[in-house]
Amino acid sequence: MSARTPWWAGMPDAAVELRCQGERHTVRWHAGQILAAAHGDADAEAALGALGGDPPACLDLLARWGRQAASVELVSLWRRPGEDLTGFAPAQVRPLVANASGPGASPAEQRRADLLVLLALPAAMVDRLLLAVLAATSERWADDAFRARHGLRLGAALAARAEPALGRFACDLVPPGHATVTASPAPPGERTHITARTAGSERIRVDAFLGLEWLGEVWARGVSEVEGRMVLAVRGADVARHALEVDLATWREAPGGGWACAAEHATIERQPEGGWRLAR
Amino acid sequence: MWHLRARQHPVDRGQAAGGVLGALSGRRSGEAHLWLLFEEAVATARREADADPAAWEARRSFRAACDALVAVGGVAPVIADAMTGELEDALALRGHLAPTAFNGRAYPESAPPIDARGSADAWLEAEIVRHLDLLVGMPVPHRRTAAADTIRILRGPVRALTAWSGAGDAGELLRELASSLAAAGLAAEPTGTPPRPAWVRFLRLPALAPVADASPVVRRRLDVPAGVLDGSDVVVRDVAWSADVVEVRVARAGAMTPTPRRWLARVIDPVAGLHAGQPGAASGTDVVFRLRPGLQEVAPTMAITVVAGAEAADVEVVL
Numbered sequence: 260m261s262a263r264t265p266w267w268a269g270m271p272d273a274a275v276e277l278r279c280q281g282e283r284h285t286v287r288w289h290a291g292q293i294l295a296a297a298h299g300d301a302d303a304e305a306a307l308g309a310l311g312g313d314p315p316a317c318l319d320l321l322a323r324w325g326r327q328a329a330s331v332e333l334v335s336l337w338r339r340p341g342e343d344l345t346g347f348a349p350a351q352v353r354p355l356v357a358n359a360s361g362p363g364a365s366p367a368e369q370r371r372a373d374l375l376v377l378l379a380l381p382a383a384m385v386d387r388l389l390l391a392v393l394a395a396t397s398e399r400w401a402d403d404a405f406r407a408r409h410g411l412r413l414g415a416a417l418a419a420r421a422e423p424a425l426g427r428f429a430c431d432l433v434p435p436g437h438a439t440v441t442a443s444p445a446p447p448g449e450r451t452h453i454t455a456r457t458a459g460s461e462r463i464r465v466d467a468f469l470g471l472e473w474l475g476e477v478w479a480r481g482v483s484e485v486e487g488r489m490v491l492a493v494r495g496a497d498v499a500r501h502a503l504e505v506d507l508a509t510w511r512e513a514p515g516g517g518w519a520c521a522a523e524h525a526t527i528e529r530q531p532e533g534g535w536r537l538a539r
Numbered sequence: 540m541w542h543l544r545a546r547q548h549p550v551d552r553g554q555a556a557g558g559v560l561g562a563l564s565g566r567r568s569g570e571a572h573l574w575l576l577f578e579e580a581v582a583t584a585r586r587e588a589d590a591d592p593a594a595w596e597a598r599r600s601f602r603a604a605c606d607a608l609v610a611v612g613g614v615a616p617v618i619a620d621a622m623t624g625e626l627e628d629a630l631a632l633r634g635h636l637a638p639t640a641f642n643g644r645a646y647p648e649s650a651p652p653i654d655a656r657g658s659a660d661a662w663l664e665a666e667i668v669r670h671l672d673l674l675v676g677m678p679v680p681h682r683r684t685a686a687a688d689t690i691r692i693l694r695g696p697v698r699a700l701t702a703w704s705g706a707g708d709a710g711e712l713l714r715e716l717a718s719s720l721a722a723a724g725l726a727a728e729p730t731g732t733p734p735r736p737a738w739v740r741f742l743r744l745p746a747l748a749p750v751a752d753a754s755p756v757v758r759r760r761l762d763v764p765a766g767v768l769d770g771s772d773v774v775v776r777d778v779a780w781s782a783d784v785v786e787v788r789v790a791r792a793g794a795m796t797p798t799p800r801r802w803l804a805r806v807i808d809p810v811a812g813l814h815a816g817q818p819g820a821a822s823g824t825d826v827v828f829r830l831r832p833g834l835q836e837v838a839p840t841m842a843i844t845v846v847a848g849a850e851a852a853d854v855e856v857v858l
Contacts, residue, residue, distance in 0.1 A: 332646060335577060336629050342585055344634070351638045371643035378632060408648060411567065415574035419582065 266394040266475060267291030269496030269503050273383040279316040286317050288387040291394075293324050323373040324388065329395040330374070331409045334416050334474070337389050338382065340481075347379040386479065393475030400471045401447035410444070413471060418442045420478045421469055428489040428508055429455065429465045432518060442467040451491055453520035454513065467520075477505075485527045485535045492522070501529040502538060569613030572702040573622050576604055581629045594635040600695040601626050607696035610662045610848040612655025613703040617647050657849030659700040663712050665803045665846035666693065671738060672815040672831075674725075675747050682742075686725035690717055741813040748783075750816070750829045755779030755786045757837070759858055765789070765845060766852030768802070773852045775843055776825065778806075780834040785814045787828045789845055803846045804828035808838035 267290050274287040284297040295317035314322070327333070338345035352375040359372040377388060396413065399405040421442040429438035432455060439458060445451060445468040458464040469491075476493045477483055480503075483490060488507045495504035506522035513519040526538035580601050584594035605619040624642040631641045670689045677685055693713055700709040711732060719734040720726035723742035758779035765773045771791040779786040787804050806814040811834055819828035828845075842855045 330645075332625060332628075335581070335625060336632055339582060339585075342633075344585075345632055347632065347638050347641075355638060355641075367644065370645060371641065374643040375638065375641060408646065411571045411574045412646070415571070415578050418575065419578035 264493070264495045265291060266397075267387075267390065269493075269498055269501070270387065270390065270480065273381070273387050275320075275380050275384050277316045277320065284315075284317050286320055288384060291391070293321055293387075295321055320376065323376050327370070327373050327377055328388065328391045329399075330370075330392060331396055331412065333374075333385075333389055333392045334396065335412060336378070337385060339420075340483075343382070346382055346385060347375060349379045352376060352379045390475055390479050393472075393479055397470075397472040397475055400444070406447075413474075414444055417444050417469060417471065417474055420474065420483070421467065424483045424489045425453070425465055425467050427484065427487070428520075429463060431510055433461070433463050437462050438465050439463075440465045440467070442469060444471045445469060451520075453508065454517060455510070455519075456517035463518075482527060482535055486537050488525075488537070490527075491520070494524070497526075503527050503535075569608040569699070569703040570618055570622075572699055573601075573604060573608065573614060573619070576601055576699070577622060577626055577629075580626055581633075584630055584633055584635055590633075591635060594630055594633070598626060598630060598635075599692075603692065603695045604699035607659075607662060607666075607699050608703055611657065611659045611700065611703070612653045612849070613700070615650035615653050618650050621647050657847075657851065659704055659709055659849060660712060661846055661851040662849035663693075663697065663700065663709060665805070665844075665851070666696065667712060667716050667738075668805045668813070668815045669803060669817070671741055671813070672817065675741060675744050675815075675831075676749070678746050683725050686720045690720070690726070737807055737813040741815065744832055747831045750784040750831050750833075753781060753783035753829070753833070755784055756781045761856050763854050763856055765843065765854040768845060768847040768850050768852050773845060775845075775854055775856065778841060778843070778856070778858070782835055783831070783833040785830045785833055787819075787830065787843055787845075789826045789828070790824050791826070792824070801847070802826055802828075804830065805844050805846075806830055807842045807844075808834070809840060810834070810836060810838040 270291075272287060272289045274285050277284050277286060279297065282297070284295065287294050287296060295315075298315060298317055313319075356372040356375050359368040364372065378385060380388075396409070400413075418441070422440050425440045425442055426435075426438060429440060432438070438455070439462065441464075443466075449468070449470075451467075451469050451473070453465065453467040453469075455463045455465045473492065477490050480493065482493070482503065482505065485505075485507075491506040491508050493503050493505050496502070497504070503526070505525055505527055507525045508520050509523045510518045511521045527535045528538050529535055580597035583597045584590060602623060605614070605623055608614040609616050609619050621644060624644050625646075627636055628641050628643060630636045631638055670693065674682055674685055674689065690713070693716070697709045697713045714730040714732035715735055716738065717726060718729045718732050719738040719742065721729035722734040722739045725742060756779075758777055760777045761775050762777075763775050765775050767773065768791070771793060774790045774792065776788040776790050778788075785806055787806060789802075789804070801818050803818060804816070808814070811832060814830035814832065816828055816830035819826050821827070837858060840855055840857050842853065845852045
């Protein structure tokens with residue numbers, strides 16, 4: 260996301276209902292924040308809860324969310340495009356976390372319990388959690404130690420998620436199956452850079468260096484391709500219109516031979532049925 | 540469904556030079572390959588009614604690649620363990636494993652230096668012989684199907700080793716196996732690589748019974764050094780045989796059981812050819828391997844190979 264637009268802009272709200280203190284409460288994700296509306300002063304309640312007794316379920320969820328909102332492992336674990344049935348059922352995880360939370364739990368037990376609870380939320384909520392993780396990941400990409408620990412994971416994740424779209428983008432130049440496509444994260448501070456060159460008489464080779472933020476800005480929002488056009492970046496959001504300002508990929512002949520990808524500005528609009536289309 | 544090839548990663552393409560992923564270098568290409576394989580496995584293991592076999596195959600294949608890379612020092616055991624655990628978490632999340640199997644472990648902050656010893660060929664050849672032994676334990680009519688499974692199973696480690704080493708050598712042994720299976724009538728498609736006569740002859744044996752109850756009747760004391768495995772001097776104490784079994788007893792200087800890594804042994808003699816078996820029993824400093832087929836007559840020499848991970852110790856003895 261560009262500097263002027265926060266990572267959560269344009270994302271619809273998501274919510275989960277919980278049984279909390281004998282009532283039905285709603286925990287809502289809104290504009291990058293997770294909120295327990297039924298608890299006016301969540302911090303004060305949490306502090307009181309820490310003095311003894313079980314914390315309210317809403318605040319317990321907020322605490323778990325906060326602890327895991329930078330867990331890079333979720334990028335590898337959570338669902339891929341077209342996967343509708345990923346996640347645990349709440350009833351499955353309840354007995355597994357009953358004795359694995361609270362002050363007596365080890366950090367590993369606490370973490371496992373956190374993830375079990377979070378991965379049993381409605382998929383739309385976990386999608387938002389993943390967005391937060393990806394935003395944190397992009398921020399930390401310049402950190403050498405972070406890249407040393409998670410660079411290979413994120414490189415493979417980016418490749419697996421971007422290469423299908425890149426392969427179809429390459430079909431603007433050659434017939435399907437005639438392109439060898441590779442995608443890697445761009446080095447910290449460098450811009451997205453995609454080139455293509457001939458590789459044999461009928462084949463081309465496409466090398467793409469995508470900014471890591473592509474995962475959160477584009478892929479996680481489900482806008483990798485809109486009407487057959489690959490989206491390179493999201494530049495802004497118009498929440499009222501349910502629209503995003505984006506850069507679409509287009510090929511230009513490169514001066515030294517081959518092709519280079521250029522960005523073409525466009526607006527895309529969310530459709531009532533959930534898809535996206537180019538604004539006319 | 541898309542497919543990732545083993546060598547797509549920038550590390551494997553030699554394109555990471557000082558750049559894209561900062562701290563990366565060739566020594567982490569094994570881990571890079573496993574992450575690509577992880578993505579491939581998760582893409583395969585969707586929660587669909589008919590996806591269980593594919594998920595199990597992906598899990599098995601991932602473990603095999605981990606085993607191969609750990610054996611040759613291509614990836615640190617702590618990293619392989621963490622990634623295997625994460626794949627199980629992903630499978631649990633998709634209903635292929637019970638939620639109780641969910642680990643939720645954090646990825647290691649760092650891994651100790653990799654203890655790289657031996658060669659990929661030593662590990663792969665031992666693995667091939669282990670599969671040959673499994674094949675000849677089957678009734679002959681079932682071997683053709685099992686042979687196809689063997690090639691499929693070994694293809695994963697071969698791909699991992701190829702991606703890790705950056706060389707094409709790992710596939711040569713697999714092609715030799717495929718040709719040997721074809722020469723033994725167990726596969727339809729020979730490759731351009733010649734078959735290995737000892738393997739072909741072994742594959743043509745009738746179904747061999749387990750050797751648990753067989754006792755050798757002739758024993759020859761040897762006490763010959765064979766090399767170093769797992770940091771221990773290895774001595775072949777003796778060989779013994781009967782019509783059903785060939786037994787090799789190996790001592791590790793100063794080492795006590797259990798063996799730190801899985802040890803395998805094979806024997807080739809000029810009369811009966813290859814003798815192979817599963818990992819042997821260990822007691823004290825000795826490991827005993829019970830191999831088949833047995834010997835009907837005494838062989839003038841034996842070439843004995845003991846393998847631990849990717850390290851091999853060889854010795855040829857005159858009987």
